[in-house]
Amino acid sequence: xxxxxxxxxxxxxxxxxxxxxxxxxxxxxxxxxxxxxxxxxxxxxxxxxxxxxxxxxxxxxxxxxxxxxxxxxxxxxxxxxxxxxxxxxxxxxxxxxxxxxxxxxxxxxxxxxxxxxxxxxxxxxxxxxxxxxxxxxxxxxxxxxxxxxxxxxxxxxxxxxxxxxxxxxxxxxxxxxxxxxxxxxxxxxxxxxxxxxxxxxxxxxxxxxxxxxxxxxxxxxxxxx
Numbered sequence: 477x478x479x480x481x482x483x484x485x486x487x488x489x490x491x492x493x494x495x496x497x498x499x500x501x502x503x504x505x506x507x508x509x510x511x512x513x514x515x516x517x518x519x520x521x522x523x524x525x526x527x528x529x530x531x532x533x534x535x536x537x538x539x540x541x542x543x544x545x546x547x548x549x550x551x552x553x554x555x556x557x558x559x560x561x562x563x564x565x566x567x568x569x570x571x572x573x574x575x576x577x578x579x580x581x582x583x584x585x586x587x588x589x590x591x592x593x594x595x596x597x598x599x600x601x602x603x604x605x606x607x608x609x610x611x612x613x614x615x616x617x618x619x620x621x622x623x624x625x626x627x628x629x630x631x632x633x634x635x636x637x638x639x640x641x642x643x644x645x646x647x648x649x650x651x652x653x654x655x656x657x658x659x660x661x662x663x664x665x666x667x668x669x670x671x672x673x674x675x676x677x678x679x680x681x682x683x684x685x686x687x688x689x690x691x692x693x694x695x696x697x698x699x700x701x
Contacts, residue, residue, distance in 0.1 A: 486639065492688055494638035496645045499553040500679030506559040510640055514560075514678065517636035521629035525601060526587055527579065529567035529622040530629055531670055532660075534560060543658050544675075550649015551675060558645075558677035563659070564630060566622040566673040569615045572657075574601035621633040623673040630676055637678055 506514075511534075519531055535541055544563070545555040555561060571578035575598065583594045605611040611618040634644040655672045659665050 484672060487635075489668075490635065490638040493611070493641070494644065495681075495685040495688065497643040497677070497681050497685075498645065499682045500557040500559065500643065500672070500677065500680075501682045502557045504559065504680040506642055506678060506680075508690060510642060511560055513640065514633050514637050514642070518633045522536070523625040523628065525604070527582060527622070527625065528570060528586075529572050530626045530673070531565040531567075532629075533563040533565060533664055535563055536560065539607065540658075540662060544650075547654035547658060548647065548650035548675070551647045551677065553676035554645050554647065557679065557682070559679035560677070562676050562678070564626045564673050564676065565659075565665070565666075566626050566668040568622070568669055568671055569612075569618045570669045572622050573612070574598055574605050574617055578677045606631040614644070619671055626673040630674055633676065642678055643681045644679075645677045647677065650675065650696070 508550065515532060515534075518530075521587075523529060535544065541555045541561060543549060544561075551561075567578065570576065573579070577647065579601070580594070581588045583597070589597070605618065609621065611621050630646055634646065637644050650672070652672060656665070659672060665671065
């Protein structure tokens, strides 16, 4: 079998291995190097117009985990047992609006665009946000757009973890306002520049899951030729 075919096989095996782990083995910890690999998979993820509108909060503090557990019905088994627990934040309109200081810094200092190029593409960003996707109709609309980007990073992190035998569970089961309040109290939202998007737990499964089930490929793919 060629290296190409080996790689495809390994990726599909990792996706078959991955499942939404509800309870982890609390005695097993992910190594520092393995977790840095998972975080790097998130960092290298693509985002719309390259904004990278995310921040990953790795919550290892037991007191903060308990505060989150009290307002996160979907993380009751994961928060106490996961080796690593990540709260993924998305940037709000304060940072993602086309003329924000964040966007200017991202394009000039991170992406290294020349100033004259940035001034030109900012016009396109304005049209994209105002007219194409109607993102500026409300603060929530553009925040939800930023949240969509974080899910790309989320998927890449979970797939990367599965490829090295680490389990994970994405979590949306939480009270948005109450989690926001907890994070605000902890000083993690940068004065309204960030908000909770999704959570994800990582570790090693306590027990084997039931076999994975999915619709058939032909039921979800339509070719137009």
